[in-house]
Amino acid sequence: MSLFNKVTIIGIGLIGSSLARVIKRDNLAKRVSCFDAKPQYMQKALELGIVDEIHKTVANSVTNSDLIVLATPVGAYGKIIKEIAPHLKKGTIITDVGSVKTYAVKEIEANLPPQAEVFIVPGHPVAGTEKSGPEAGFDTLFEGRWYIMTPGERSSDGAVEKISKLWSYAKMRVDSMTPEHHDKVMAAVSHLPHLIAFSIVGTVADLEGYEQKEIIKYSASGFRDFTRIAGSDPTMWRDILLNNKGTILELIQRFVEDLIALERNIRWDEGDKLFELFSRTRKIRNEVVEARQDQPETEKKLLSELQRRD
Ligand code: NAP
Numbered sequence: 001m002s003l004f005n006k007v008t009i010i011g012i013g014l015i016g017s018s019l020a021r022v023i024k025r026d027n028l029a030k031r032v033s034c035f036d037a038k039p040q041y042m043q044k045a046l047e048l049g050i051v052d053e054i055h056k057t058v059a060n061s062v063t064n065s066d067l068i069v070l071a072t073p074v075g076a077y078g079k080i081i082k083e084i085a086p087h088l089k090k091g092t093i094i095t096d097v098g099s100v101k102t103y104a105v106k107e108i109e110a111n112l113p114p115q116a117e118v119f120i121v122p123g124h125p126v127a128g129t130e131k132s133g134p135e136a137g138f139d140t141l142f143e144g145r146w147y148i149m150t151p152g153e154r155s156s157d158g159a160v161e162k163i164s165k166l167w168s169y170a171k172m173r174v175d176s177m178t179p180e181h182h183d184k185v186m187a188a189v190s191h192l193p194h195l196i197a198f199s200i201v202g203t204v205a206d207l208e209g210y211e212q213k214e215i216i217k218y219s220a221s222g223f224r225d226f227t228r229i230a231g232s233d234p235t236m237w238r239d240i241l242l243n244n245k246g247t248i249l250e251l252i253q254r255f256v257e258d259l260i261a262l263e264r265n266i267r268w269d270e271g272d273k274l275f276e277l278f279s280r281t282r283k284i285r286n287e288v289v290e291a292r293q294d295q296p297e298t299e300k301k302l303l304s305e306l307q308r309r310d
Contacts (some may be wrong), residue, residue: 003165004029008065010058010080012036012045014128015097016071017137022170025139035061037072045134051140067162070096074104075239081111090117093159097125099186099236101150101179103243109154119159122147124182125172126190130231140171144292147172150179151273155205187247191240192255195248198237 007029009016016034023029034051035058036042042054055061060086062068070077077096088094090282094112097103104121114139116234127145129136147167151160186245204223207287215223265273 002028002030003162004067006031006033006065006066007069008035008062009017009069009071010035010061010084011070011072011076012051012134013132014040014068014136014141015069015125016248017045017048017050017134018139018141019069019071019097019125019170020045021137021139022142023166024050026169028166028169029067033061033065037076041134048134050134050137058083060218062087062092064089066092067166068094070094070098070104070221072192073233073239074098074100074107074243075235077104077107078111081108085112086117088116088118092118093121093162094118095121095123095163097123098188099124099240100244101148101182105150105152105179109152118154119156120154121149121151121159121163122179123147123163123167124186125149125167125170126186127172130228130233132233142167142170142172145172147174147183149174149176150182151176184246184247187244187251191244191248192251193233194229194237195241195252196255197226200226201230297301 007023009020009032012020012034013036016036016294020034021031023032031053032051033053033055034042034045036045036054042051045051046054053061058080066089068084070080072080074096076096076254081094093217094108096104096108101124105120108120108122112120125142125145125147127142129141132215147170149160149163167174204210205212221225262274262277264270265277
């Protein structure tokens with residue numbers, strides 16, 4: 001039996017289209033509606049058969065929906081909620097997939113009239129790639145990864161259960177925490193690493209006295225792995241870093257201090273200190289591999305497709 005009658009996905013990019021694929025694959029809704037700022041993305045989603053209806057306005061797209069999924073960059077939430085608020089059905093669940101939660105929750109709640117009889121269950125599927133758009137999505141994107149839910153006063157037990165079920169169908173492990181705690185954890189494991197990748201790729205690309213061709217040619221030595229992260233969507237990352245500012249600035253400070261300590265270790269030939277740090281980081285890498293969090297998405301997708309064909 002379907003979990004929902006009608007689901008509307010706003011923003012049919014990588015994450016929105018991957019979720020739409022799961023909903024279609026597992027028959028979780030009778031109808032899937034969508035709206036995106038890019039009409040060509042909506043058209044593509046229709047052609048791919050992952051949505052049933054596309055709309056000229058976001059307000060029209062949500063009519064009679066019992067689930068609305070915000071899957072745009074978080075900076076767009078305020079405007080979207082203002083536009084859809086007068087068109088929401090009583091009892092509708094609003095969820096999102098945004099990578100920062102304190103700001104996302106604030107934007108949804110502040111722009112929804114207090115009398116609106118809807119439930120809000122914010123969340124973040126911690127899975128993704130550096131690609132964008134509906135063609136980049138795939139239904140196994142979320143498998144084996146964590147879905148972090150940040151329920152609040154406007155969530156209900158029933159709504160929380162439905163959203164948990166939805167992401168369980170996507171084969172995610174579901175966890176729950178406050179938006180503030182989510183943002184602190186993500187700043188360390190995602191936002192700071194992305195920021196460093198953006199910075200390193202910019203630095204290496206701008207180095208004088210190096211041939212650009214050679215940098216690309218020999219990139220497998222390490223640079224390539226940073227370019228994968230630094231190739232992520234610019235709008236999304238601008239919104240994430242600006243909307244988790246306090247925690248990010250604290251972590252940058254700490255990172256700069258640790259980098260300067262490394263600089264000193266090298267300058268003063270403190271090989272034992274370098275060895276100790278690198279041994280510690282190698283141990284962390286082994287723990288990540290053991291926790292099965294290491295497979296790049298493309299590799300995972302390929303494996304999953306091969307397994308399905310078998
Ligand atoms: P994406 O592939 O770029 O898709 C987002 C889509 O939303 C784009 O087509 C974009 O159009 C559209 N959009 C922007 N503003 C809109 C508006 N006001 N109304 C309707 N559509 C609008 O991005 P994504 O990677 O799926 O990311 C979407 C959300 O998922 C973000 O909040 C991100 O934080 C979260 N997330 C991403 C990942 C990841 O790895 N990518 C992982 C977990 C969570 P334009 O391009 O024209 O702006």
